[in-house]
Amino acid sequence: MTPAEVSAALVAWFDEFGRHLPWRPDEDPYRIWLMVVMLQQTRVETVLPYYERFVAAFPTLADLAAADDEAVLAAWKGLGYYSRARNLHAGARELAATYDGRLPEEPALLERLPGVGRYTAAAVASIAFDAPAAAVDGNVLRFLARYFADDGDLASPKTRARLERLATSLLPPSGRGTHNQAAMDFGALVCAPVPRCDGCPVRAGCAAFARGIQGTLPKKTAKAAVRTERLLVARIRDAAGRTLLRRRPDSGLLARFWELPNVPDDGADPVAAFAVAGLDLTLGATLGEARHVFTHRLWILRVVDARLIREPAPDALCRWFDDPHGATLPKAFSKTLEFPE
Numbered sequence: 001m002t003p004a005e006v007s008a009a010l011v012a013w014f015d016e017f018g019r020h021l022p023w024r025p026d027e028d029p030y031r032i033w034l035m036v037v038m039l040q041q042t043r044v045e046t047v048l049p050y051y052e053r054f055v056a057a058f059p060t061l062a063d064l065a066a067a068d069d070e071a072v073l074a075a076w077k078g079l080g081y082y083s084r085a086r087n088l089h090a091g092a093r094e095l096a097a098t099y100d101g102r103l104p105e106e107p108a109l110l111e112r113l114p115g116v117g118r119y120t121a122a123a124v125a126s127i128a129f130d131a132p133a134a135a136v137d138g139n140v141l142r143f144l145a146r147y148f149a150d151d152g153d154l155a156s157p158k159t160r161a162r163l164e165r166l167a168t169s170l171l172p173p174s175g176r177g178t179h180n181q182a183a184m185d186f187g188a189l190v191c192a193p194v195p196r197c198d199g200c201p202v203r204a205g206c207a208a209f210a211r212g213i214q215g216t217l218p219k220k221t222a223k224a225a226v227r228t229e230r231l232l233v234a235r236i237r238d239a240a241g242r243t244l245l246r247r248r249p250d251s252g253l254l255a256r257f258w259e260l261p262n263v264p265d266d267g268a269d270p271v272a273a274f275a276v277a278g279l280d281l282t283l284g285a286t287l288g289e290a291r292h293v294f295t296h297r298l299w300i301l302r303v304v305d306a307r308l309i310r311e312p313a314p315d316a317l318c319r320w321f322d323d324p325h326g327a328t329l330p331k332a333f334s335k336t337l338e339f340p341e
């Protein structure tokens with residue numbers, strides 16, 4: 001099959017079976033950027049209600065640029081991977097300051113925005129501006145490795161660069177955004193981890209299928225192991241029913257979110273560890289255990305009823321909340337609020 005035939009077959013398949021996302025061809029590039037970012041590491045069905053909520057809160061790039069951090073995190077709450085929201089927000093501010101509040105059309109300029117890598121820049125530029133850039137996500141890499149029977153390790157930058165060049169060779173002269181969406185959806189739904197070769201519209205050109213090796217591709221080295229961290233979490237409520245929360249540090253995992261005060265659950269004296277953090281307390285009964293999985297990290301939270309001996313030190317960055325669910329509290333902690341006394 002020629003590149004034009006492959007592209008036409010993918011687009012025809014997409015027209016009939018693809019998951020069409022809620023933007024029109026004339027839609028605001030900001031919304032396309034937002035959707036592309038939300039879809040990183042998250043399924044379409046999960047993203048849609050968050051997308052609607054976010055654009056209702058910040059309908060334009062200017063609205064997002066003018067918003068405060070807390071409001072942006074609150075609108076993103078529940079979707080996870082919060083660095084995406086922070087980067088979007090920082091990017092919107094940068095665009096408001098340098099590009100008159102518009103997204104640049106060139107992928108290379110988009111890549112200068114915080115959190116925007118090659119894939120995001122190509123996806124946004126091609127969908128919003130028909131830029132000649134191939135958006136290559138994991139689904140497209142799998143499809144390309146099979147279609148061209150490339151047995152290079154996907155973890156290798158050389159293999160990725162080679163497959164990206166092949167992806168670019170398939171781009172049509174126009175309608176690249178639709179082509180890219182078609183290729184991504186096709187990789188997700190047809191050339192899936194278990195390929196559905198029966199009825200595949202590009203089977204006639206697929207080198208792996210011709211050799212019967214599609215089940216062995218792509219080649220990938222094992223993922224990094226998940227690290228387990230155990231935390232002892234103090235659930236502290238006062239006589240008025242308020243809950244004490246603590247602000248997380250300005251950088252790192254879940255930066256600047258609120259959390260229930262916690263210390264490592266590593267066998268050391270937890271009361272002493274809380275005292276070092278500015279919290280003098282007594283610990284009571286264990287209320288329950290929660291688990292939360294991040295990309296390469298598993299948190300095991302042992303939640304303990306606790307009472308303050310005195311108000312927290314100012315540098316403990318704590319505050320009482322009548323309704324802790326109303327704070328920007330990550331899911332890992334919000335579920336521990338429901339444990340019965």
Ligand code: SF4
Pocket residue numbers: 143146147190191192195196197200201202203206208209214
């Ligand atoms: S024939 Fe099978 S392996 Fe080849 S592109 Fe189609 S679905 Fe993927």
